[in-house]
Amino acid sequence: MSEWTRKGGPPDPQWYPAVKRRDLIAKGYVGELSTHSRGSTVDVAIAHADRESAPKPACGAPDADTLDFGTGFDCFDPTSETAHRQLAGGAAANRRKLVEAMRAGGFKNYAREWWHFTLADEPFPKQRFDFPVRAE
Numbered sequence: 001m002s003e004w005t006r007k008g009g010p011p012d013p014q015w016y017p018a019v020k021r022r023d024l025i026a027k028g029y030v031g032e033l034s035t036h037s038r039g040s041t042v043d044v045a046i047a048h049a050d051r052e053s054a055p056k057p058a059c060g061a062p063d064a065d066t067l068d069f070g071t072g073f074d075c076f077d078p079t080s081e082t083a084h085r086q087l088a089g090g091a092a093a094n095r096r097k098l099v100e101a102m103r104a105g106g107f108k109n110y111a112r113e114w115w116h117f118t119l120a121d122e123p124f125p126k127q128r129f130d131f132p133v134r135a136e
Contacts, residue, residue, distance in 0.1 A: 001030050016076035017059055028112050029076035037129055040122035042107075043073055043115045046098050067094045073115050082114045
């Protein structure tokens with residue numbers, strides 16, 4: 001991701017509508033070294049089979065099975081901040097519900113991304129794991 005951001009480029013309406021690609025690291029949307037590579041960070045949402053699913057988001061990855069969180073996953077925009085003040089419908093309540101559930105499970109939220117959670121007492125806070133992934 002770091003190398004990709006350095007290539008630059010204009011804002012992208014689906015993924016980072018108000019930020020230039022080369023600014024994604026500086027603005028905190030992309031980590032120079034991903035916390036996911038430590039094995040203690042996950043991206044999650046809530047879905048209920050008995051509820052209406054979220055509309056296709058204006059920004060980020062659509063997921064027809066999740067509740068409405070105001071944006072899709074990986075929308076690098078201020079509207080993705082967990083406590084963003086101008087959310088339509090039940091998106092703010094859904095974000096609070098997700099944060100509370102994950103906190104109860106021992107995870108802390110990254111405030112810039114409503115979907116991003118790291119284990120509070122992660123076993124390898126400084127270690128990055130890098131290994132080849134092969135399709136077999």
